[in-house]
Amino acid sequence: MRLEPVANPSLLRKLGFPALALLATVVTASVLALIAGAEPFGTLGLILKGAVGSKFAALETLNRATPLIFTGLAVAVAFRAKLWNIGAEAQLYAGAIVAVLLGTGAIGAPLVFPVSAALAMLAGALILLGPVVLKTRFGVDEVVTTLLLNFIMLLFVSYLLEGPMKDPMGMGWPKSEALVKEARLPRLVDGLRLHWGFGLALIAAAVVWVIQTRTTLGFEMRAVGQNLAAARFAGMPVNAVLIKTALLSGGLAALAGWSEVSGLKGHLSLDLSPGFGYIGIIVAMLALLHPLGVVVAALFVAGIFVGSDSMSRAAGVPTYIADMLLALALLFMVLAIMLSRFRVVRG
């Protein structure tokens, strides 16, 4: 068995295989529902209803999609340059910590938002910078270093929440003090739970798209990702490009944590992120690493989670079906992307 590149893949091929991947995911979802003793179409219908079936559900989906857009963008930017940023979780918490630190009211609105966001991005960027420097200087594979940093950061947050940042009125539960009202992101529309974090996420996606398609940096990032040796041979400052990619990626991931604290929750606790950093990887791959696709994929993934929560309450199928489906969607999609570009030949 051999893989032969397809010279000019047709649009049917480029979109058809990913569509097949999604179909395969849906089929697997039905099988899992059957195993769980539930009726497959009904289960899928409940998931759909739970995701977008009511105004409340739709807003919940949009809220859940906000951090996923940020982490999805972070991962997509990094992966495009073949920088394996698995540490979005740690970068997210860095941004969250900054949001709390600057949410004390010392800086007034509306200045607090750009300042806090910028510092949050800086914090996230610095977190990713360590592993990237280790990669460029010492050749240490960044997958494991970024991963291990996630555990270290979580422990650090735990220390902060039980110590210096502890809320004295939290009744013993480790969480930070609440942000003052002026530091809270306003609602997009009065009366709804949806906050401006979602708007910022959309703006971020547009900005990343412009960077990738219209700037020299974007071109360099793509070149470095596709063929490092060739980029270096062409005279590109490869290490500088990787560092800039890291700064952008880490900053975006930090905004996920920043917006969750400033917009949704208003304080920091250990359960801030149910794995947004890792799910961002799935979002990025499903989006084929395209920044605008990330928005669509994030909405899709958020819908699956929100819908499964609601479905699980109604039909009793464990919510983990969502995680299984997304892991399978990731594997199917990676296979589909390859099949859309290569032909499998016997021999």
Place this chain on the structure above:
Amino acid sequence: MSALLEILFSASFLAAAVRIASPLIFATMGELICERAGVLNLGIEGIMVIGAFTGWMAVYQGMPLWGGVGVAMGAGMLFGLLHAVLTVPYGLSQHVVGLGVTLLATSTSSFAYRLMLPEVTSPPKIEPFQPYEIPFLSDLPLIGEALFSQTPMTYGAFAVAGLTAWVLFRTPLGLAIRAAGESPAAVEAQGLSVTGLRIGAVIVGSGLMAVGGAFLTLSAFSSFFFEMVNGRGWICIALVVFGAWRPGKAVLGALLFAGFDALQIRLQQTPIGAHLPYQVFLMAPYVLSILALILMSRRAEVPAALMVPYNKGER
């Protein structure tokens, strides 16, 4: 200082270190076999979880303990097969497939656990492996308790490490596996199949990883809970690098790390330790893993064809 020495030379500390190292040894040997053949298996964390879960569930449903170990190994081999098929013949990114396998295996464990035990609030227990004292040797001072009064799975871990070293460096099969990771073209020139060797190595390696996970539920703790693997898989990846892809050094690395883990609980009770937040001690294994990676990354002992998909006939 004397408090530290007292701890280091106590039998209970050494025994704890050996016990904590056991799952790491299984999983590290598994990853080492995969990487020697040329495949980075990032599914290790998830495969340890599925091993822990299936081993425990099998015993919970009435199987004998060693049967549970076998079931765990089988589950690991299945996920290894998935990883191998996607990365070896299809040449997909080993990073992404590995992470996908980890996510899938972990979520499958959670899903199946919830499905089979829906109303459970505290995790049910099974009867785990009991320590088996090797006659005469276990009466030796200090190392008697540390090395010869462990559970059968710990003895198994060291046996597997020895077996891995012997197969890799003293048999033709081992030579072929190592060659598949160093220069696949040479292997094909001999008429052997690089694809077959790599798939086989990943399947066997993943089986061992799952046994490492099963140690956690069948020998260390006696119930399964989410988050129990807690990053051990990633630490094993660092241990493979730390051991320069050699089983003996990797085992020493595992013992060293386990020692730090065993130490941190005891250090917290000393006068100095009481002043530091406990999170600092818990961070130690992860920080050390990063340091180990930095230290060892300068050596050029990486298998040359690691992470390079092999396309037959390609120059």
